[in-house]
Amino acid sequence: MAYNHKKHIDLGLECGFCHTGIAEGKPRAGLPPLEICASCHSGEDENPRTQVVREYVSKGEPIPWRRIYTVPKHVYFSHLRHAGLAKLDCALCHGDMPRTEKPVTKPAVAISMDRCIDCHKQRGVTQDCLACHR
Ligand code: HEC
Ligand code: HEC
Numbered sequence: 099m100a101y102n103h104k105k106h107i108d109l110g111l112e113c114g115f116c117h118t119g120i121a122e123g124k125p126r127a128g129l130p131p132l133e134i135c136a137s138c139h140s141g142e143d144e145n146p147r148t149q150v151v152r153e154y155v156s157k158g159e160p161i162p163w164r165r166i167y168t169v170p171k172h173v174y175f176s177h178l179r180h181a182g183l184a185k186l187d188c189a190l191c192h193g194d195m196p197r198t199e200k201p202v203t204k205p206a207v208a209i210s211m212d213r214c215i216d217c218h219k220q221r222g223v224t225q226d227c228l229a230c231h232r
């Protein structure tokens with residue numbers, strides 16, 4: 099599906115409205131469940147650009163989103179720590195999503211151990227192996 103972040107963020111929706119783990123203070127941000135899309139895309143609308151999402155909604159079939167950002171199983175990462183407590187801007191790790199019009203196909207900022215540790219050094223956060231490898 100040609101999902102368009104810019105169009106939806108321009109409506110005034112917060113990231114945590116769809117990535118509900120952010121609003122709920124969980125480690126995972128999460129990808130949006132169908133009910134969130136259904137709250138706006140289940141009406142009688144004739145818009146050809148939203149036809150694909152209305153079809154999923156009317157069949158009640160979850161949209162198979164592809165996850166792009168992941169860390170390996172041996173690494174612990176928490177959005178609550180980084181976006182919640184430390185109040186880091188999403189853009190530091192995910193690029194300029196409010197202006198992104200195409201689906202995310204590759205990470206805007208690559209995830210690597212060096213990058214995690216560089217920022218931890220700069221901000222005086224732990225570099226203990228066992229903080230990240232639990
Ligand atoms: C708060 C209401 C709202 C929610 C929630 C919402 N949308 Fe939309 N969506 C809109 C509006 C308004 C448009 C603009 C329609 C247009 O420009 O023709 C739109 C446009 C779209 C389009 C067409 C994009 C384009 O470039 O023209 C797609 C596809 C879409 N939405 C999918 C989704 C999906 C998938 C979800 C759930 C993750 C979702 N929407 C959640 C209101 C919403
Ligand atoms: C310090 C870097 C960093 C910041 C800041 C950050 N993220 Fe992430 N994000 C990540 C990493 C790393 C992953 C992969 C996590 C995993 O595999 O568990 C990820 C994964 C995601 C995913 C994929 C789904 C998921 O649950 O893993 C979404 C969506 C996401 N982030 C949204 C956000 C939003 C929205 C914000 C701001 C409120 C944000 N992120 C802030 C690093 C960050």
Ligand code: HEC
Nearest residue numbers: 101106111112113116163164165166167188192195201202
């Ligand atoms: C209306 C719902 C909606 C809003 C609001 C929204 N997103 Fe998303 N986001 C999605 C959907 C749907 C996907 C999966 C499709 C895609 O990757 O384009 C996604 C994917 C992502 C991903 C890629 C995750 C992965 O690993 O595949 C990131 C990062 C992300 N969003 C960040 C943000 C940030 C940052 C904000 C706020 C500035 C935001 N999103 C606001 C619906 C939303």
Ligand code: HEC
Nearest residue numbers: 174175179183184190209213214217218221223224229230
């Ligand atoms: C842009 C800066 C930045 C990046 C990039 C970053 N972090 Fe962090 N990290 C922080 C900050 C700031 C904190 C302290 C948060 C708080 O106040 O609790 C933190 C805290 C943590 C903690 C908790 C540490 C403790 O004391 O228990 C873990 C675990 C962690 N980060 C893992 C990661 C991993 C894994 C990555 C890479 C995938 C990463 N971080 C990338 C800034 C960053």
Ligand code: HEC
Nearest residue numbers: 169170173209210211214215218224225226227229230231
């Ligand atoms: C701030 C978080 C963080 C800290 C601290 C950290 N790592 Fe990592 N480490 C990561 C991430 C994220 C990856 C996965 C990178 C990737 O997928 O490219 C990783 C990957 C690895 C790997 C696998 C390398 C590979 O090629 O797959 C090893 C081994 C490793 N770390 C060992 C260590 C050791 C030893 C320490 C302590 C000296 C340490 N790490 C400290 C975040 C961290």
